[in-house]
Amino acid sequence: MKLSKLNIKKINLNDVDTNYSAQDILLKLGELYQFESGIYGYGNIWNKLQKNVENIIIDELDKADCIQVDFPKLQPRKIWDQSNRWDIYTKESDIMFTLNNNLGEYGLAPTAEECATIFGANRLPSYKSLPTIYYQIGEKFRKEIRTRGYLFRTRIFTMMDAYSFDTSEEEMHRTFNKMHDVYINIFNRIGVNIVPVISDGGTIGGRVSEEFQALTVLGEDTVLYDAEKNIGINKEVLDFNDKDTFIKAFGVSDFKNLKEYHSLELGNNFELGTKYSDSMKLYFTDENGKNKPYYMGCYGIGLERIVACILENSVIKEDTSIKGFSIPYNIAPYKVQIIYNEKNQEEAKKLYSYLLENNIPTILDDRNNLTIGNRIKDVYVLGTPKMIILGNKFDGISYEIEDTKTNEKISVKINDIISILK
Numbered sequence: 001m002k003l004s005k006l007n008i009k010k011i012n013l014n015d016v017d018t019n020y021s022a023q024d025i026l027l028k029l030g031e032l033y034q035f036e037s038g039i040y041g042y043g044n045i046w047n048k049l050q051k052n053v054e055n056i057i058i059d060e061l062d063k064a065d066c067i068q069v070d071f072p073k074l075q076p077r078k079i080w081d082q083s084n085r086w087d088i089y090t091k092e093s094d095i096m097f098t099l100n101n102n103l104g105e106y107g108l109a110p111t112a113e114e115c116a117t118i119f120g121a122n123r124l125p126s127y128k129s130l131p132t133i134y135y136q137i138g139e140k141f142r143k144e145i146r147t148r149g150y151l152f153r154t155r156i157f158t159m160m161d162a163y164s165f166d167t168s169e170e171e172m173h174r175t176f177n178k179m180h181d182v183y184i185n186i187f188n189r190i191g192v193n194i195v196p197v198i199s200d201g202g203t204i205g206g207r208v209s210e211e212f213q214a215l216t217v218l219g220e221d222t223v224l225y226d227a228e229k230n231i232g233i234n235k236e237v238l239d240f241n242d243k244d245t246f247i248k249a250f251g252v253s254d255f256k257n258l259k260e261y262h263s264l265e266l267g268n269n270f271e272l273g274t275k276y277s278d279s280m281k282l283y284f285t286d287e288n289g290k291n292k293p294y295y296m297g298c299y300g301i302g303l304e305r306i307v308a309c310i311l312e313n314s315v316i317k318e319d320t321s322i323k324g325f326s327i328p329y330n331i332a333p334y335k336v337q338i339i340y341n342e343k344n345q346e347e348a349k350k351l352y353s354y355l356l357e358n359n360i361p362t363i364l365d366d367r368n369n370l371t372i373g374n375r376i377k378d379v380y381v382l383g384t385p386k387m388i389i390l391g392n393k394f395d396g397i398s399y400e401i402e403d404t405k406t407n408e409k410i411s412v413k414i415n416d417i418i419s420i421l422k
Helices: 021-029 044-063 077-082 086-092 113-123 169-190 235-239 243-248 275-279 303-312 342-357 372-382 414-421
Strands: 032-036 039-042 074-076 098-101 104-108 132-141 156-166 195-198 208-215 221-226 231-234 259-273 283-285 291-293 295-302 315-318 321-325 336-340 362-364 386-390 398-403 409-413
Touching (some): 021 303, 021 372, 039 044, 044 132, 044 156, 044 169, 044 303, 074 077, 077 086, 077 104, 113 132, 113 156, 113 275, 113 295, 156 169, 156 303, 169 195, 169 208, 169 259, 169 295, 208 221, 208 231, 221 235, 231 235, 235 243, 259 275, 275 295, 295 303, 321 372, 336 342, 342 414, 398 414, 409 414
Parallel strands (some): 195 231, 336 362, 336 386
Antiparallel strands (some): 032 039, 074 104, 132 156, 156 295, 195 208, 208 259, 221 231, 221 259, 259 295, 283 291, 315 321, 386 398
16 A cells, blocks of 8 residues: 555644544544544554454354354344344333334344344254354444443444354353354454453343453453453352352352453353244254254454454553554554655665565555654554665665564565565
8 A cells, every 4th residue: 555545644642542542543543533422434444454353253253164144234123023122122221223214113233133043044944954153244233322432332333243053052052162262263363362251141131141351451341350260250240149150150169369350342152042032933843843942142243342452452652652553463454664765765666566466465655755754653653563664774685674563673685575574
């Protein structure tokens, strides 16, 4: 990408939000745009970063034999009446955006259990088709009263939501544990340290629920965490009447090892049991030809939250001032940013073309009338993890690659540059 085409705004880093610095930088650059509270537009950097995260999620789900599908975002009221959740979502919790016109009454999808159950029952009429897991990645809509943390809590967001179908409670438990492992693989590859914690099933349904929390002072949740075992519980679970039995089932036996932390929920898994297949009267045929309810689970990951968490954990400070951020190399939308002075312009363009030909996503800072110093500052506000400066010291042979997070520098010849950057 040529930086002149991005049309970023000039910003003053002294005015950046000290709590949510990376997101505020992108907002001030114009790479994020807030239309109103909780409703955002996304620029090139965010889009490509989120797509990289999404591709990791898809890869791990596909490895686990999950099947990608797509459910409608505009959902008719009648399917929510089937599950008896329309009034819950439109009156009790008042979380669903609704539309009422001459065609009927509809809701914008806050989640998709109803669609998934109907879709699954149509595709999976027999026990021979089970177990099966369907997943989708798309927008969800929720009437959040209190949005917060920029993209940490919004009214429109992208979610990976998966739905499993099993023949029995035992098989449902097995699938739930399988998806736990899939989530751990996903977050390990993305590079986010995750704590699996016990939580409340809420309006989704099901008593067994597991959250995947990132420990951060920016989070709105509170977890009690055992660092030695890497397990914990959401503090709200302590209000359960049967909390002791519930907690021990997840392997937490000694409260003395639990310490309190603020955290941010990035994913959540639920065992639904037969809640939806029973209420919607959708069944499969067992080996004896009898109708049986599906045992289901649902599994969600919030993509904007993950990206926001990654960015805020990538912020770089000099003393107490904000310098910018440096996106982890493996998921960065652009791996390297080329900076040059006027006499090295042609060499910079050749290097840019060479890197693109070898599939290294690169930014060329081709803007006019800027000093090398100003160009370096913009490497940090775009979060590019590596930079190559073709300045007065460039000899035409050796290229110095600098890591923007560690400031480590290595000098390489053109023949080695691809292997180093890959």
